[in-house]
Amino acid sequence: MTTVITKRLGYLRTAERILGSLGPVEYCEDQRAETVRKHLPGARVLVATKGVTVDGPVLESAPELRIIAAPTAGYEWIDVRAATARGIPVIANTGAAASAVAEFTLGTVLALTRRIVAADRDLRGGVDWGRVRDRYSRVEQDIGSDLTTSTVAVVGLGHIGLEVAKKLAVLRPGKLIGHDPFASAETAAEAGVELCADLADCARQADVLLLHVPLTPATTHLVDADLLAAMKPTAFLVNCSRGPVVEEAPLVAALRENRLAGAALDVFEQEPLPVDSPLRRLENVILTPHIGGVTAQSDEVRAREIGRRVLACAAGTRPAGLVNPEVWEHRRPYENTEES
Structure with a gap:
């Protein structure tokens, strides 16, 4: 055998x-x-x-x-x-790598909201120190934002989503909401999450939208042009679940047209990510090669x-x-x- x-x-x-x-x-x-x-x-x-x-x-x-x-x-x-x-x-x-993915998610959230990767990229690219500091410390430019005044939404409250919520609680976001048609209000409340019945409503409220759903026919292109249109232009999207959960073409358009402030993607519709992917040319995106659960x-x-x-x-x-x-x-x- x-x-x-x-x-x-x-x-x-x-x-x-x-x-x-x-x-x-x-x-x-x-x-x-x-x-x-x-x-x-x-x-x-x-x-x-x-x-x-x-x-x-x-x-x-x-x-x-x-x-x-x-x-x-x-x-x-x-x-x-x-x-x-x-x-x-x-x-x-x-659930086996839930803690590792949750830690990685928090890292990408902070990198986005505090412009850590963007500032690092500018300095390494030879941009003058003063210009970089001005860009990321002035309200009228690309200054970062505190999570303590932000609404963070977790979509998918399984093993990983709940672990993310528990770790996020340490950072005390202004509001922690979530959406999962299979999660009970009691389960969400235990993780400090206020459950939203409607995904679009969740997206409208979110300053940071985190995706932690499995890939199924129901979740394929869960984030499409309509859901992206519901999000604030100042909001951030983080996908550490599965690539096809996000429809990439409308995401690229939203990022290019500043209808979305930024995104962090650890997974993609096509992996490996093609060399000519338009995502590689966007400055308001953090890209990593599906390493969220790997330590x-x-x-x-x-x-x-x-x-x-x-x-x-x-x-x-x-x-x-x-x-x-x-x-x-x-x-x-x-x-x-x-x-x-």
């Missing part, structure tokens, strides 16, 4: 050691569908990394597969419906956690991060009865 990991990533060595208790662990040479299929006939567990496609045709090559796991919070490369139809639980690593410590936590979740599932315990809970009662048993 083999565990297959679709890409050899350094941090997954810990997961490999944990999953070794189930049997041999092997890696795919690359993430092409034909390569993955070659490894699947005897596989019981598939750890599917970003960049691979696990769909119906791939699963046809995996008659013994019992568990599919994504080592990250995202899992959009896995066809959950196809897995469910075959009685296979899909596990995501939701030396969080990598170890993520690897250990996904290993533990798979082991729990194999032992018959419903795991944390189960994406398709409807499959649980009729899942295929990890051990075949004829093998027992």
Whole structure:
């Protein structure tokens, strides 16, 4: 009974050691569908990394597969419906890197609101000290703003969104609001968040809008031209969730036309970000290459956690991060009865 990991990533060595208790662990040479299929006939567990496609045709090559796991919070490369139809639980690593993403989010918020990256860029670019200081210390130019007088909105109050809210509370924003159709007012209140039923209303109030939602059909282009039009021209947008949550073309237009003060993006509609992306040419944007959840410590936590979740599932315990809970009662048993 083999565990297959679709890409050899350094941090997954810990997961490999944990999953070794189930049997041999092997890696795919690359993430092409034909390569993955070659490894699947005897596989019981598939750890599917970003960049691979696990769909119906791939699963046809995996008659013994019992568990599919994504080592990250995202899992959009896995066809959950196809897995469910075959009685296979899909596990995501939701919440494992929540603290790291929350810290990163706070960093980008401060970098935007206090113009830290912009001022650094000017000084390194050779702009005169006096001109830079004037630009970022005069109200009529690009002076920063305090969070203590700002309304911060958190869209998505899952593991990461709630952790962001709790860490933000230390900075005491003027008002902390949030939107999540699946969160209760009680859950939001425990994190110090005033829940908004309407996303557009949330966007209208926000001085800083933070996105922490999973990528689903419902959240694809959640931030579109209409929602951007609802935001204040002095507002900032931060996306540390998934790239396609934001429709980039209207975002670029809003930033170019100063209908939005700035944005910090750790994720993009297309990754890697194309060299000719117009986002690269905008001065009021902070761009980072999808590193929000990555620290030396969080990598170890993520690897250990996904290993533990798979082991729990194999032992018959419903795991944390189960994406398709409807499959649980009729899942295929990890051990075949004829093998027992």
